[in-house]
Every structure is written in C-alpha cells, then in structure tokens.
Amino acid sequence: MAKFYGLPQWMLTTLVMLIALCIVLQTGAISYSFRRLRTGWVRMVENGMECVILVILFLFAALLAQVKYALYCGFLESSDYYLIRQVAFLISAALCIATAVGTEMIWPFFAIGGSAVLLPMTEKITGFAYPFFFLTSILFFLVRSIHICLMRRQEIHTQISYVSIKETIDILHTGLLFFRQDGNILLCNHRMDELAQQMIGQSLQNGREFQQLLEGGSLLHGCSREVFGDQQVFRLPDASVWSISSHDIPLKHRTLVLLTADDVTERWDAVALLAHQNKVLEKRGQELRHTIEHLQTICEAEEIARSKGRVHDLLGQRISLLLRALRDDQQPNEALLMDFVRNLPTMLREDRTPSPDYRLEMLKKTFQGMEVSVEIQGNLPDDMEVADSFAEIAVECVTNAVRHGYATRIQFHFFQNDCWRMTVTDNGIPPVGPIREGGGISEMRRRIHRVGGTLELYTVPRFSIQIFVPKKGV
Known part of the structure; x- marks a missing residue:
C-alpha cells in the first residue's frame, strides 16, 4: 500500500468514494439475498459469501483510509493487517468455490480474483502496478454488487413464497x-x-357454521337460493349468481374441507335469455302452425266476409232506391222492381271466386302478422286460367316454405317473354338431400301440366322453384 502515497489526492478521494459506494451496494445485495426463501445449503453458502465480500470491502476501506488520513498515525506497509487479510481471502475463496460447485456456475470464481488483491503477496508481486489492480478490483466489486442486487430483486419477485401464494389466491x-x-x-x-x-x-x-348456513340457514335480505340445473346457487343483492360447492381433501391423518365459490352469472343470464327466446319461438311456432293448419278456414272466412259485404252493398243500394222513392211519395216502377228481383241472384253470384291478385294480396296480409314477408315482383299473366294456377301455387309455396323450411321471407317474381314465368325463392333452411315430392309439389305439377307448363326444382345455390307456361298461339 506504500505505492498509494505517491497518488494525487483527487485520485485517493475517488477511490474512497468508490469503496463507499461498493459497501452500500453490497449491503443491498446481502439484504436481497437474505430475503429469498431458504432452499438448502447452497442458498446459505451464497449468503455467507456475500457477507465475506462485504468484510473484504471494509478491509479495502481501512487500508485506503490509513493511506489518505494517516489512520493510527502510522505508515502503511504491506504487512499491515496481514493475518486478517489472509483469513478473509481464504474464507471468501472457500465460499466462492462451494457456491460455484453448488450452483454449477463459473461466475463465483471471479470473486476469488477480486479478493486476491487484498493479499500482501499480491502487493509484493505487482509492485508499482498494485494501485491499478486495486482499482480494478474495486470496479469489479462495484459492478458485481449492482448485478447481484438486480438479480436477487428479480428472484424475489418471481419466487413462490407463502406470501406470494396468499396474494395470488x-x-x-x-x-x-x-x-x-x-x-x-x-x-x-x-x-x-x-x-x-x-x-x-x-x-x-x-368454516363449519358457514357451510351449515349455506345448506339451510337464513340469509340476509336480498340474497336468495335458486336452482340452476341440478345444483343450488345463490343470487346476491348485486344481481350476481354464485355456485358454492364443498370438497373433502385427505391430508395425512386428517381431512380438510374446501369450499369453492364460482361466479355463474353469465351462464345464469344466458340460460334465462335462452328460456325467454324459447318461449317466444314456441309461441310464434304455435301461431304459425295454427295459421298453416287453418289457412283454408281463414281463406273461407275472408271469402264469406267479402260475400257478406257484397250482399250488403247490393241490397243496400236497391233498398236505398226504394226508400227514397217511398219518401218522395213516388210509386216504384214495376219494371225496375222486376229487374231488381231478376238480376239480384246473378249479381250475387258474380265475383264469387276471388281474383288471383286479391288472393296474393290476402296471402301477404295473412302472413305479415306472423312476421313472414311475402314479396311479389311483376304482374300475374293476363290469362286468367294461368294466373289462377300461379296464385294457387303461390299459396302452396308459402305454406311449404314456412312449415318445412322455417322461412321468414318468400319472394315471387312474375315476368313474361315467349312464355309466362314464375320464380319462387325463400330464405328457409335448404334441403339436406334429394327432395322427395309429396302431395304439395305433386299437386303443383298437376296444376301446371293442365295449363301446358313445366315446373323445375333447384336446391343450389339456394332452394327455388321455376315455372314456365307457354303462351297460347305462340
């Protein structure tokens, strides 16, 4: 250490500050090291090595203080603190070797080189270069202390301890x-x-009293027991729903009980929504089935109502004429009365069958109340026989699309060029295999054949019916 007396004061001051910083950081490294969980002798050896390195740093500080401040008013020779320096080095070397063996890492061996600078023998061998090796050792321990602090801190944050387990739970x-x-x-x-x-x-x-209370005790106001599937759940005042179950856990010679509470609010709400939607669909299905089953009755009722209205209009017109004549004290014309009597049955029989346009309009209104859209584009053929056939087929198509395909939208397209054409499409569920023609489609084919037309079925890209009827004389 005698070589340090020739160094400038600012350099000695810098060395003192570096050693002080090393001591502070090494103290932090020791603190982090002892805060880790004890997992065996390797961890204890590591902690002991950090403590010995702190002692070595204090010896560095003592040697440098004696140089700078003439501590104990003596001139520092290489033999000062001879025994302490050697013992500290030997202990640190033994702990470093044990740590390297236990951790299977090479970095603890570097601390042996840094501690070797403390030996008087090293000072004699290096001679005037000793201050350089002294500074290098100080910088090594400084960097090492920073590295250890960061590494130990990361270990503490990632290690599994009783506290971390409780925080996680x-x-x-x-x-x-x-x-x-x-x-x-x-x-x-x-x-x-x-x-x-x-x-x-x-x-x-x-815990036992709480379990018994869950099984049958009284709960606070706002809490209620509900049945969810095959288990009991609890609805709380905040509208959340919880399922609490019990589990027995054997542990050596005793058994522990575990109660788990799972939040089933989303599933509860989903089941409630699904139940509501099922009720709505069931009600709508009943309405559809009732309408389909009584479609003929509905049509007959509409026809009866229309006929009653026509009778009311015809009789009302004639009776109004007679009443006006009587009010005016006029003798009703006998010819007029006879004509009224003769023509009344004929006029009542007229328009007994509704027109195809009227039937299509009535079809739209009938299914509109059930949220089934019947859309019609184009006009029916001018030929009344063909138009009547198209109207009959339209009724059958809507019935089949709603009953079998659960369609909510049926489109009819009427157009003509060299023949009358009718195209039917819907948004129902398409057939999964070949179509087996039953009474409905067979009846449509017979009706179209009677007017000389053809009917084609298509399932891709979507189900559709196309009808072609040649024009007469073309």
Whole structure:
C-alpha cells in the first residue's frame, strides 16, 4: 500500500468514494439475498459469501483510509493487517468455490480474483502496478454488487413464497375457503370473505357454521337460493349468481374441507335469455302452425266476409232506391222492381271466386302478422286460367316454405317473354338431400301440366322453384 502515497489526492478521494459506494451496494445485495426463501445449503453458502465480500470491502476501506488520513498515525506497509487479510481471502475463496460447485456456475470464481488483491503477496508481486489492480478490483466489486442486487430483486419477485401464494389466491375471482373438520379456518381469500359479508353480514369466523348456513340457514335480505340445473346457487343483492360447492381433501391423518365459490352469472343470464327466446319461438311456432293448419278456414272466412259485404252493398243500394222513392211519395216502377228481383241472384253470384291478385294480396296480409314477408315482383299473366294456377301455387309455396323450411321471407317474381314465368325463392333452411315430392309439389305439377307448363326444382345455390307456361298461339 506504500505505492498509494505517491497518488494525487483527487485520485485517493475517488477511490474512497468508490469503496463507499461498493459497501452500500453490497449491503443491498446481502439484504436481497437474505430475503429469498431458504432452499438448502447452497442458498446459505451464497449468503455467507456475500457477507465475506462485504468484510473484504471494509478491509479495502481501512487500508485506503490509513493511506489518505494517516489512520493510527502510522505508515502503511504491506504487512499491515496481514493475518486478517489472509483469513478473509481464504474464507471468501472457500465460499466462492462451494457456491460455484453448488450452483454449477463459473461466475463465483471471479470473486476469488477480486479478493486476491487484498493479499500482501499480491502487493509484493505487482509492485508499482498494485494501485491499478486495486482499482480494478474495486470496479469489479462495484459492478458485481449492482448485478447481484438486480438479480436477487428479480428472484424475489418471481419466487413462490407463502406470501406470494396468499396474494395470488386473494386476487382470484373464485372464492376459496379451507378449514378443518372442527371449523377452524386455515385459509380464506378476499372473494370468499366478500361473499360471506353479503350473505351473512359478517366476516367468516367458523368454516363449519358457514357451510351449515349455506345448506339451510337464513340469509340476509336480498340474497336468495335458486336452482340452476341440478345444483343450488345463490343470487346476491348485486344481481350476481354464485355456485358454492364443498370438497373433502385427505391430508395425512386428517381431512380438510374446501369450499369453492364460482361466479355463474353469465351462464345464469344466458340460460334465462335462452328460456325467454324459447318461449317466444314456441309461441310464434304455435301461431304459425295454427295459421298453416287453418289457412283454408281463414281463406273461407275472408271469402264469406267479402260475400257478406257484397250482399250488403247490393241490397243496400236497391233498398236505398226504394226508400227514397217511398219518401218522395213516388210509386216504384214495376219494371225496375222486376229487374231488381231478376238480376239480384246473378249479381250475387258474380265475383264469387276471388281474383288471383286479391288472393296474393290476402296471402301477404295473412302472413305479415306472423312476421313472414311475402314479396311479389311483376304482374300475374293476363290469362286468367294461368294466373289462377300461379296464385294457387303461390299459396302452396308459402305454406311449404314456412312449415318445412322455417322461412321468414318468400319472394315471387312474375315476368313474361315467349312464355309466362314464375320464380319462387325463400330464405328457409335448404334441403339436406334429394327432395322427395309429396302431395304439395305433386299437386303443383298437376296444376301446371293442365295449363301446358313445366315446373323445375333447384336446391343450389339456394332452394327455388321455376315455372314456365307457354303462351297460347305462340
């Protein structure tokens, strides 16, 4: 150390500050090291090595202080602190070797080289270059202390400890409660404690009593027991729904009880929504079935109502003429009365069958109330026989599309060029295989054949019916 007396004061001051910083950082490294979990002799050896390195740094500081401040008013020779320096080096070397063997890493051997600068023998061998090696050792321990602090800090944050396990359990959305058979609680996370507060109004004191209360005790106002599938659930005042189940956990010579609380609110709401939608669909299905089954009756009722209206109009017109003549004290014309009597049956028979256009319009209105859209593009043929056939087929197509394909939209397209054409498409469920023609389609084919036309069925890209009827004389 005698070579340090020739160094400038600023350089000695810098060395003192570096050693002080090394001591602070090494103290932090020791603190982090001891905060780790003890997992065996390797961890203990590592901690001991960090403590010995701190002692070595204090020896560096003592040697440098004696140079700079003439500590103990003596001139520092290489033999000062001879025994302490050698013992500290030997202990550090032994711990570094044990750490390297235990961790199977090479980096602990570097600390032996940094500690070797402390030996008087090293000072004699290096001579005037000793201050350089001294500074290099200080910088090595400085970098090492920073590295150890960062590494140990990362280990603490990633290691699994009792505290970290409890923190992890507390942030779970699922409620957990462990207790012994006598009800003594071993572990309860925040979620389960919050649920207990909402159901019984107090924190958990006894696990067995809480379990018995769940099975049949009285709950606070706003809490209720519900049945969800084949299990019991609890609806809380905040509208959440929880399923609480019990599990026995054998552990050596005793058995622990685990209560788990799972949030089933989303599934509960989904089932409730599905049940409501099923009721709506069932009601709509009943309406559709009723309408389809009574479609003929509906058409007959419409026809009867239309006929009644026509009779009312015809009789009302004639009776109004007679009443006017009587009010005016006029003798009704005998010829007029006879003509009224003779023509009344003929006029009542007229328009007995509704026109094809009227039937299509009535079809649209009938299914519109059931949210089934019947869309018509184009005009029916001028030939009344063909138009009547198209109208009959349209009624059958709508009935089949709603009954078998669950369609909500049926489109009819009427157009003509060299023949009358009718195209029917719907948004129903397409057939999964070849179509087996039953009474409905067979009847449509017979009706079209009677007017000399053809009917074609297509299933791709969507189900459709195309009808062609040649024009007469073309």
